[in-house]
Amino acid sequence: MGIRNEIWIIPTVGCVNSIAKALEAEAKSLAAGNVEDVIAFPHPYGCSQMGDDQENTRKVLADMIHHPNAGGVLVLGLGCENSNIPVLMDYIGSYDEDRVKFLQCQDVEDEMETAMELLKELAVYAGSFSREKIDAGELVIGMKCGGSDGLSGITANPVVGAFSDLLVSKGGTTILTEVPEMFGAETLLMNRCATPQLFEQTVSLINDFKHYFTSHNQTIYENPSPGNKKGGISTLEDKSLGCTQKSGSALVRGVLAYGEPVKVKGLNLLSAPGNDLVASTALAVSGAHMVLFTTGRGTPFASPVPTVKISSNTRLSGHKNNWIDFNAGRMVEDMSREELAQELLDYVLAVASGKKVKSEEAGFHDMAIFKQGVTL
Numbered sequence: 001m002g003i004r005n006e007i008w009i010i011p012t013v014g015c016v017n018s019i020a021k022a023l024e025a026e027a028k029s030l031a032a033g034n035v036e037d038v039i040a041f042p043h044p045y046g047c048s049q050m051g052d053d054q055e056n057t058r059k060v061l062a063d064m065i066h067h068p069n070a071g072g073v074l075v076l077g078l079g080c081e082n083s084n085i086p087v088l089m090d091y092i093g094s095y096d097e098d099r100v101k102f103l104q105c106q107d108v109e110d111e112m113e114t115a116m117e118l119l120k121e122l123a124v125y126a127g128s129f130s131r132e133k134i135d136a137g138e139l140v141i142g143m144k145c146g147g148s149d150g151l152s153g154i155t156a157n158p159v160v161g162a163f164s165d166l167l168v169s170k171g172g173t174t175i176l177t178e179v180p181e182m183f184g185a186e187t188l189l190m191n192r193c194a195t196p197q198l199f200e201q202t203v204s205l206i207n208d209f210k211h212y213f214t215s216h217n218q219t220i221y222e223n224p225s226p227g228n229k230k231g232g233i234s235t236l237e238d239k240s241l242g243c244t245q246k247s248g249s250a251l252v253r254g255v256l257a258y259g260e261p262v263k264v265k266g267l268n269l270l271s272a273p274g275n276d277l278v279a280s281t282a283l284a285v286s287g288a289h290m291v292l293f294t295t296g297r298g299t300p301f302a303s304p305v306p307t308v309k310i311s312s313n314t315r316l317s318g319h320k321n322n323w324i325d326f327n328a329g330r331m332v333e334d335m336s337r338e339e340l341a342q343e344l345l346d347y348v349l350a351v352a353s354g355k356k357v358k359s360e361e362a363g364f365h366d367m368a369i370f371k372q373g374v375t376l
Helices: 014-030 051-066 085-092 111-126 156-169 186-190 196-215 226-231 236-245 276-285 314-319 328-332 337-352
Strands: 006-011 037-040 070-077 100-104 140-145 173-176 252-256 266-270 290-295 307-311
Touching: 006 014, 006 051, 006 111, 014 037, 014 070, 014 111, 051 070, 051 085, 051 276, 070 085, 070 111, 085 100, 100 111, 140 156, 140 276, 156 173, 156 236, 156 266, 156 290, 156 307, 156 328, 156 337, 186 196, 186 236, 196 252, 276 290, 290 337, 307 314, 307 328, 307 337, 314 328, 328 337
Parallel strands: 006 037, 006 070, 070 100, 140 173, 140 290, 173 266, 252 266, 290 307
Antiparallel strands: none
């Protein structure tokens, strides 16, 4: 199940990013009828990587290819890169040949002409689909925060947590990530694990990320964002207590490695850093149809999927109306958390049914892969 019917152009390597963007511009005319958009996702990776770092890129690219929001996918390779198309095939596995097309630019004389022919075929295939009503329990929603302020843990994050409980109660799925921003409040999540095995996986989730910090000689308990500090958050524990509130009160049903697709309905925890673009991309590639992003300071970025910006205060909602989709700041004015959570659920269902969020209206679509190793 997908909530968008788009055509995605996915480069295997940064060397063909400019071709991918040129194809996106030329193929926009194919976004007609039931085809909602044509989007390229440039990134700087796919070559000169080693070990787990290279594995991350390959897993993420394979997850993007399989994402249900893409009605058609053009995988655009160069031909000489480490993560070339023949190598990626082992990660992609089975696929629909009508839905996914491949092109190695070195293999053809005119890559633009050849790619456009493939994109036209994909548009015909994707255009054969139309929207239909399904149960809200099929939704997978990612949850993330960034650019927080003193109200984030009082308004926006608790509202998202109450929304998460509502969706989970309807059989749906939510995913919480940004592990470094769980530090100091991790036991609140550990105590809600549904099984002893999930408890151990959550302990490993936290400890593995702490090891990632110490292995690079970095301080674990750091609150690096100047915006967080200016907004009124003085310690990492302040940020973490806000972050974990987005999980609501549901039991933890799944713990995911970076790049691992969600398998279990209910609340899931995902290994990814706190960086907004990297974490939101991680949520998308694990299967999130949409990302809810709470903020006290505002941000225009997007992810591969619709990215709903939720303000913690009303001033931000008015000041950056072109960025903010939903104002949770009303919780300290005239609405309860429960009322706002229900309104947010209604908004999420509208977006899932085709309503565009502000970043989509602006044409913003970003992808950022987690860089963990050396570059050759």
